[in-house]
Amino acid sequence: MFVMFLSSLPSVVLLFFVAARSVYYAFFHPLAKVPGPKLYAFWDLAFLYHLVRGEWPHKLKQLHDEYGPVVRYTSKHVSFISPGAWKIIYGHRMAGQETFQKDRLSYRPTMSGYPNILIANDSDHRRHRRLLSHAFSEKALRGQEDIMMRYVDLLMARLAEKARAGEVVDMVRWFNFTTFDLIGDLAFGQPFGCLSSGEYHAWVAMIFKTVKLGAFLEVIRRHPVLGILKSLLVPTELTRSHAEHWALSEQTAKRRLAGADMRREDFVSHILRHNDEKGMSEGEIIENANLLIVAGSETTATQLSGTTFYLLTNRDKYDKVVSEIRGSFEREDDITLLSVNELEYMNAVLKEGFRVYPPAPLALPRSTPPEGEYIEGYWIPGNTTVSIPHLAAYHSETNFRNADKFVPERWLGDPEYAHDARGVLQPFSVGPRNCIGMNLAYAEMRLILARLLWNFDLELMPESRSWNEQKIYSLWDKGAINVKLTPVPRE
Ligand code: HEM
Structure with missing residues (x-):
């Protein structure tokens, strides 16, 4: 009897530990008063389960619908969806107040060990941002207009060929070809040749292959013991693609730094011109160039894809924006970086596109300062992970009337x-870590959408009607937006 008791002791102790931990986190922890399902508060397994299944942002939206604008979804994660939370969590802080730091479990060191601007700590970040901001100034943007135009011209020409041949085109691919070619040229003075070939460059293809890897790695980071199962959980092909992606980035950036492929000014030239002893090392420049390719291309292409889909499934809005664009210009050459700013309805369409289909749908997690902070009426202890999930915030009826409609x-x-x-x-x-490429992204989106709708009538093919029913890993897992293009007859 006693031997039996002894042999079952470890399981009893484990059970007791799990029960005590669950009761503590659900009822006695300083976050116990924050609304949210108690099952989620015990552990992070419910969250991770939905994350690897590509359904977490949708699930979190449901939790906000049920529990309100503040939801605790693990023992130490709290999600907010009200406008006031932006300034506290992400904004510039007053003198003497500490900024909320990026959550270190989510913003991981790079493979090379050199930081890029996205994952850097505050002091490295200031150094990187100061140098990179030269490449994203108003003046730099005006200097980039010719290059932008070149790729938009090429996109129009390729789409016209497809339309003449009566081919249906997948707009997701063509938006990606354009933004990747453009960013390759802007970052390294080297396009990827996607528009000419009508195929993804190997680098670009790798980025898409590694999208799901992020969700698997998140689980392993939170539960290192599962690292043992890494080879089972993470498909080998994904790990290989990730390593190949990094090697290719490093090779391209090194060639550029050595002076090869330099046909004209690019982001790297701006950095090198202002680099000094307080500037960036070669490793940091490579990491940033690599980051810019990913951060500056897929996001913009995703926004254009979402906006196009919602326009094509809301024909009254489509007709309105088309008549604004076609009524505002006499010739195609009048569609410039400056003139597209004046298209009031199209700019509202792009904003609404961001709302219904945010290109970065996951939240950007931050840690509360060690002394803790009141956020939206709740006391949040130090080192709690807090964030605002774009999808849940933008699709909430507490924030937007007819939240699921495109208006x-x-x-x-x-x-x-x-x-x-x-x-x-x-x-x-x-705040201090907002998107450095916002103006560039807006310029690209406005030019591409205006020129597309100036040149073609678009019709969505029936197989793409439920395109927006997608899973989300680190990015939207997008299918094809198949569209029939008809060139607009003009003299
Ligand atoms: C529709 C297009 C875009 C969206 C929605 C977007 C969104 C964002 C967001 C939400 C962040 C903050 C990330 C965080 O806190 O972790 C960010 C940061 C950043 N984005 Fe963008 N972005 C877009 C386009 C671009 C473009 C075109 C570039 C450059 C070519 C770019 C470069 C960056 C960089 C370098 C950062 C880090 C900035 C810093 O930490 O100081 N993005 N972006």
Whole structure:
């Protein structure tokens, strides 16, 4: 009897430990008063389960619908969806207040060990941002207009060929070809040749292959013991693609730094011109160039894909934006970086596109300062992970009337939408670590959309009608938006 008791002791102790831990986190922990399902508060397994299945952002939206604008979804993660939370969590802080740091479990060191601007600590970040900001200034943007135009011209020419041949085109691919070619040229003075070949460059293809890897790695980071199962959990092909991606980035950046492939000014030239002893090392420049390719291309292409899909499934909005674009210019050459800013309805369409289909749908996690902080009326202890999930915030009826509908008019003063919490829409984030490429992204999106709708009538093919029903890993897992293009007849 006693021997039996002894042999079952470890399981009893384990059971007791799990039960005591669960009770503590659910009922006595300082976050116990924050709304949320108790099952989620015990551990992070429910969250990770939905994450690896590609359904977490949708699940979190449901939790916010059920529990309100503040939801605790693991023992130490809290999600907020009200506009006021942006400034506290991500914004510039007052003198004497500490900024919320990026959550270190999510923002991991790079493979080379050199930081890039995204994962850098605050002091490295200031150094990187100072140098990179030269490449993203107003003046630099004006200097980039010719290059942008070249790729938009090429996109129009390739689409016209496809239309003449009566081929249906997948707009997701063509937007990606354009933004990747452009960013390759802007970052390294070297396009990827996607538009000419009509195929993804190996580098670009690798980025898409590694999308799901992020979700698997998140699980392993949180439960290192599962690292033993890494080879089972993470498909070998994904790990290999990740390593290949990094090797290719390093090779391209090194060639550029050695002076090869330098046909004209690119992001690297801006960095090198202002680099000094307080600047960036070669390793940091390589890491940043690599980051810019990913951060600056897929995001913009995703936004254009989402906006196009919602326009094609809301024909009244499509007709309105088309008539604005075609009525605003006499010739195609009049569509410039400056003139597209004036397209009021199209700009509202792009904003609404960001809302219904945010290109970075996951939250950007931050840690509360060690002394803790009040956020939206709740005391959040130090080192808690807090964030604002774009998808849940933008699709919440507490923030937007008819939240699941595509209504550009809500950005143009329509009284029906007067009570929308418009300030919650921050697709580029806010504060010192917001998107450095926002103006470039807007310039690309406006030019591409205006030129596309100037040149072609678009019709969505039936097989793409439910395109928006997608899983989300680190990015949206997008299918094809198959479209029939008809060139607009002009003299
Ligand atoms: C629709 C397009 C885009 C969206 C929605 C977007 C969104 C974002 C967001 C939300 C962040 C904050 C990330 C975080 O806190 O972890 C960010 C950061 C960043 N983005 Fe973008 N982005 C877009 C386009 C671009 C472009 C075109 C570039 C450059 C070519 C770019 C470069 C960067 C960089 C370098 C950072 C890090 C900035 C820093 O930490 O100081 N992005 N972006």
